[in-house]
Every structure is written in structure tokens, then in C-alpha cells.
Amino acid sequence: MTLQQLAYFVALADVRSFTGAADSLRVAQPTLSRQVKALEDELGAPLVQRTRGAVTLTSAGEAVLPLARRMLADMESVRVAVAELVGLQRGRVRVGATPSLCIGVLADVLRVFHERFPAIRLELAENGSHLLARSLLRNEIDIAVLTVPAGGLDAGLELTPLLRERLSVASPASGNAPTSRGAMTVKELARRPLVVPRRGYDLREVTLQAYADAGVTPRFAVEGGEMDAVLRLVEAGTGVAVVPDLVFAGRPRLRRTALNPPLYRTVALARRADLTQSQAVQAFCDTLMEFLGELSAAGGFVGDVQVLGQPSG
Structure with missing residues (x-):
């Protein structure tokens, strides 16, 4: 079993198409098919059902998918940790936020963070809170600034309230x-x-x-x-x-x-509960909280906005 095989399987599970998964990974479709088949042979059970025009997961595939995502996320965490040890020259923070929060405060926070840590690459994803939560669980983003729906979010996420x-x-x-x-x-x-x-x-x-x-x-x-x-x-x-x-x-x-x-x-900072956040992500959280605290102390909020919490390290 290889991490590459797991990555191919996760892409196939997300897209539910051998052609689409191969295109997303920029590999030939036969290559992807062989690697998924090799993974199935290694595990001793089919992971997907191949029917004309559709791909569905078997019960084994459903069981393997969250574990494969976790292993791939851990691999990314190792890469980030090593990059930080050599001076954060290749660090990255992938931030998700709702459009209203991008308009309201996040643009200024991103500017301040970039001025402090110019070597760290920033990636921003705008979307609704439920879609951002899904992106977190898929390890497509590192953290998200989102609103907490009345029904809450997935139990696999850790939430730190920021604003009311x-x-x-x-x-x-x-x-x-x-x-x-x-x-x-x-x-x-x-x-x-x-x-x-x-x-x-x-x-x-x-x-x-x-x-x-x-x-x-x-x-x-x-x-x-x-x-x-x-x-x-x-x-x-x-x-x-x-x-x-x-x-x-x-x-x-x-x-x-x-x-x-x-x-x-309620506006909260969300991240996956099962992953240790990198120093770069922690630095972004600290910058965010510092900015919100200073803005509140200076009376810079319009209307009724209250700062609530402080992310833990």
C-alpha cells in the first residue's frame, strides 16, 4: 500500500468518476485504475463498484475512506512541520471564510499576517459555513472563519467562538x-x-x-x-x-x-479536531485574535459586535 494509491482512491471517491479523478490528478486514466486495483488487491476487498457511467463505494470503501483522508492529512502535516524547521520558507496557511467575513475583517487580517510573515503562502477560499466545514474535513483548508448554524457543525471539528x-x-x-x-x-x-x-x-x-x-x-x-x-x-x-x-x-x-x-x-474559528495545527496556522490564529482585540479596544466595530474568545495553542 502506498500513499499515492490512497490519494488516487480518495480522488475517485470524491469525483465518483475514473475519468474525472484522473483529470483532477493530471494522470492517465489507466494509471489511476491500476493503482486503485493494486490497493484493492493489497487490502483483499473491492473498494469501488464499477458500473457503466457511475462509480460507487463498497462497504469496504466507505470504511477505508476516512482513514485514507487521515493518512494523507498526516503526510501533509509532516511536510509542513519540516518546512517550518527550515525557517517557514515554504510554509502555507489555507484559510476559509464566509464572504461577509472576508468583507468585514479578514481582508485586513490577511494583510497584517502577510506583512509579518511574507514567506508563508496564503490561500483563501470563500464559501458558506457548511461547505467550509466539509472542506476542513477533507483537508482542503487548514482553518475556517465561519458562522455557527443553529444545528451546529460536524463533531469532527473544533470550534473557538470569536465574535457575537x-x-x-x-x-x-x-x-x-x-x-x-x-x-x-x-x-x-x-x-x-x-x-x-x-x-x-x-x-x-x-x-x-x-x-x-x-x-x-x-x-x-x-x-x-x-x-x-x-x-x-x-x-x-x-x-x-x-x-x-x-x-x-x-x-x-x-x-x-x-x-x-x-x-x-456567532462567528467561530474552526479546525479539524484530530490534527495538530502547524506553527504557521497558529501564527495566523494569533494574528487574527490580536487584530480583533485591538479593533474592539479602539471602538472600530460598527454596530453590536462583541469579541468572545481566544484560540488555544
């Missing part, structure tokens, strides 16, 4: 205020055209659940798009949107109106 953040209504600053009281209810919000992000955003689900809890139906102006597109649509006067308070910083064309009763979300 209020959700507010964004409207164009050039127009009339949505209310003269400085706050509004969801029922009042339902009278206005609403802009919501694409499916897969936790923020979309929270917003629609708030409407359902209030017994009202949203009047959609535009559905879909990333967070930056939602904010631009609001600035243009297309409608209003429920967004986290962090995104109002540096957006003078947006007016913030609080919701009453309030809606909050």
Missing part, C-alpha cells in the same frame, strides 16, 4: 430611513422589497426563518448573488437586506437599522 454579531437591516443611505425609531420589526421589514444572497448562505436561511417565525412572507426584489453584490444592490436602491453588522464598516452608502427583537449570530 448582530444582524441588522441595510438600506440605501441616500433614501428615507426605513423607520423613525431607529429599529424595526420583521413585520415592518416584510413591507419592503428584500435582497437575499444565493442558496447555501447561512444568512439567507436565518433571514427566511425570521420571516417564517414572524408569520410573514418576504417580498423579494432580487435573489442570489454573493455578499458584495447584495450590498451593491442595496446601495443602488433595489431593496433592503438583512446583513451582519461587520459589513457596514467602510460603507457610507449604507444605512444600518437594528431589528427588534434582535437577531444574533
Whole structure:
């Protein structure tokens, strides 16, 4: 059994296609097929069922897959550890974050970290929280700054709460205020055209659940798009949107109106519980917490944002 065979099997399990897995690994399909067959021969059981147009995992394949992912992740950890011993000249931190957090604070954190550790390569992945959690479990990213859904995330992840953040209504600053009281209810919000992000955003689900809890139906102006597109649509006067308070910083064309009763979300730092994080990843966590602490102390947050925790080493 070789690590290369395990890598081929994991790629095949992810793509469920010999052609697609071979393309993703940039190897010939016969090579991939031979290596997977050799792994099956070594283990004494078929790992995949080969049917026309589809590949499915056998019960043995289902059992082997998480172990193979762990072995490949450990191999990567060894490489990172050796790179750090020679001075972090080849270090890497793969960060995942939701689009609203990229807009709100992470861009500044990435800048500060790069200035301090220019030899460490930074890779950024934007996605919804559930997809980021999946990427962590597949070892596609090292850490993720995400929102914690009401139902929680996978038990294989370790979460460190970072922020408690209020959700507010964004409207164009050039127009009339949505209310003269400085706050509004969801029922009042339902009278206005609403802009919501694409499916897969936790923020979309929270917003629609708030409407359902209030017994009202949203009047959609535009559905879909990333967070930056939602904010631009609001600035243009297309409608209003429920967004986290962090995104109002540096957006003078947006007016913030609080919701009453309030809606909050928890922002956390997530990582795999079964992996020891590298010094480079720990340095990034420290930079992130330092930045959040300094921003809070300087009163730099817009709206209702509270710093919660400190990642452990």
C-alpha cells in the first residue's frame, strides 16, 4: 500500500468518476485504475463498484475512506512541520471564510499576517459555513472563519467562538430611513422589497426563518448573488437586506437599522479536531485574535459586535 494509491482512491471517491479523478490528478486514466486495483488487491476487498457511467463505494470503501483522508492529512502535516524547521520558507496557511467575513475583517487580517510573515503562502477560499466545514474535513483548508448554524457543525471539528454579531437591516443611505425609531420589526421589514444572497448562505436561511417565525412572507426584489453584490444592490436602491453588522464598516452608502427583537449570530474559528495545527496556522490564529482585540479596544466595530474568545495553542 502506498500513499499515492490512497490519494488516487480518495480522488475517485470524491469525483465518483475514473475519468474525472484522473483529470483532477493530471494522470492517465489507466494509471489511476491500476493503482486503485493494486490497493484493492493489497487490502483483499473491492473498494469501488464499477458500473457503466457511475462509480460507487463498497462497504469496504466507505470504511477505508476516512482513514485514507487521515493518512494523507498526516503526510501533509509532516511536510509542513519540516518546512517550518527550515525557517517557514515554504510554509502555507489555507484559510476559509464566509464572504461577509472576508468583507468585514479578514481582508485586513490577511494583510497584517502577510506583512509579518511574507514567506508563508496564503490561500483563501470563500464559501458558506457548511461547505467550509466539509472542506476542513477533507483537508482542503487548514482553518475556517465561519458562522455557527443553529444545528451546529460536524463533531469532527473544533470550534473557538470569536465574535457575537448582530444582524441588522441595510438600506440605501441616500433614501428615507426605513423607520423613525431607529429599529424595526420583521413585520415592518416584510413591507419592503428584500435582497437575499444565493442558496447555501447561512444568512439567507436565518433571514427566511425570521420571516417564517414572524408569520410573514418576504417580498423579494432580487435573489442570489454573493455578499458584495447584495450590498451593491442595496446601495443602488433595489431593496433592503438583512446583513451582519461587520459589513457596514467602510460603507457610507449604507444605512444600518437594528431589528427588534434582535437577531444574533456567532462567528467561530474552526479546525479539524484530530490534527495538530502547524506553527504557521497558529501564527495566523494569533494574528487574527490580536487584530480583533485591538479593533474592539479602539471602538472600530460598527454596530453590536462583541469579541468572545481566544484560540488555544
